[in-house]
Amino acid sequence: MLPIPERVRTLAATANVAKLTVDGAPSPARGAVDERGRPVLLVLPGETLHRVRSDAVVAVNLTSMRRLGSATHPRGSIEVQGWAEPVPQEQARAAAVTVAARCPDENLFDALERFGAPGAPRLFRLDIGQVVYLTGQESGMLDADEYLGAAPDPLAGVAERVLAHVNAAHRAQLAAGVARRLGEPADEVWLWELDRYGATVRVGETLVRFPWPRPARSTLCLETALRGLLCTC
Secondary structure: OOOHHHHHHHHHHOOEEEEEEEOOEEEOOOEEEOOOOOEEEEEOOOOHHHHOOOOOEEEEEEEEEEEEOOEEEEEEEEEEEEEEEEOOHHHHHHHHHHHHHHOOOOHHHHHHHOOOOOOOOEEEEEEEEEEEEEEOOEEEEEEHHHHHHOOOOOOHHHHHHHHHHHHHHOHHHHHHHHHHHHOOOOOOEEEEEEEOOEEEEEEOOEEEEEEOOOOOOOHHHHHHHHHHHHOOO
């Protein structure tokens, strides 16, 4: 299994901003997570964060979901706690691109074109204090150094594409391979997680982990390891 800091960073990289609280009060939430794992927020005039001091205590809730057929299931929930800081003007374009990738909004153009003007939308990011996570049956807390010092699984992008392909086109083969491994029939089987250490399969309502003999170091290694799970011979 991925080390917890790496797993949390991997989930955060594709998560959606679901909730924002400013000094304990709820506020509209729109944003994304940048390449360092920091939430970046687009804040509109009239919203709490737009008009309060820049060191406001903020909590950003991130949710990562998995779509299986027509149903969507939660993969993990992450609460990033810290202090809001305005994005400097020289970094504003990169911050806007980060937000647009997950949460397109025409107000991003206004935030850039009227940067710093009274009444213009503003871009904030979090100076992280700690991160609380709940993923599967695991929960806990990471301090800022643990979280920011980790990186997402380097094979995460490839893994997501492969996982989507298997779930769309090879579920029967997956079910047969899992049944062979478990020694009993396996119904309603989906590939749930895929990373360089192994695969997690959802069988009914149960998650079953199949670790690789050795960590995958490349796309080819990951695909080869997964074929070993799918093989029914």
